[in-house]
């Protein structure tokens with residue numbers, strides 16, 4: 001139960017994978033009230049990815065490439 005200051009292998013894997021899919025992730029941030037749970041958000045599509053410790057990853061980025069700006073940003077009448 002040691003605080004992990006360096007990015008874990010899982011975080012690096014997620015970052016690389018997201019980049020290859022066209023996502024633009026924010027830096028991983030430690031979630032409040034947790035010791036080893038980090039979350040990042042894609043600046044383009046707004047989806048999130050969550051990592052715990054060195055291996056557990058829960059990604060909402062999906063398998064496909066980044067869809068880009070959410071449709072809600074569309075101001076067409």
Ligand SMILES: [Zn+2]
Pocket residue numbers: 022023024042043044045046047066067068
């Ligand atoms: Zn994205």
